[in-house]
Amino acid sequence: DAGITQSPRHKVTETGTPVTLRCHQTENHRYMYWYRQDPGHGLRLIHYSYGVKDTDKGEVSDGYSVSRSKTEDFLLTLESATSSQTSVYFCAISEGSQREKLFFGSGTQLSVL
């Protein structure tokens, strides 16, 4: 498996609180992504990064922000969590921009009560 670590693995939080999820990679890949997985929707891209301090929005970016201060870490922040953000969050990395092979992390189960 590619060296991708997501933390925490599980989180329960209350509506209105800030939450930060961390993705750490040891592969030195340039591209990193945050997806959310919901039944009936498959995986939807939240934000992605194509380099340190270079990020862009995905399909469902509202309510989320990201930061990438170094190659190995990509943080996803929910500034004020809502119940609609209850989901499983997956980080992914790829070496090339064509995403010819995405490596996924193990996921973070987030519950917003």
Add this chain to the structure above:
Amino acid sequence: AQSVSQHNHHVILSEAASLELGCNYSYGGTVNLFWYVQYPGQHLQLLLKYFSGDPLVKGIKGFEAEFIKSKFSFNLRKPSVQWSDTAEYFCAVHSSNTGKLIFGQGTTLQVKP
């Protein structure tokens, strides 16, 4: 709008039955096509991919998929499923025009022993 559609949401088969999961997309232009698999409790793994050349692509674990450009389809097949194939399967399409990788809604496959 660009979309990826997986027609079968939940498929139940007996061992040794043949499998075909449908995937259709609505992109124009050059596309790269993927099937990912997610076994229970695990993260997504690449099953197979199509970039160019022979439209019949062989993947791991006996899976194959056929790209039919005229039908905008990339159906996944396996001649004889096993209980260990129980998983969720995701089709994904990358468009060179938009640079986006979009996932289908997923198909849950349950194989009965």
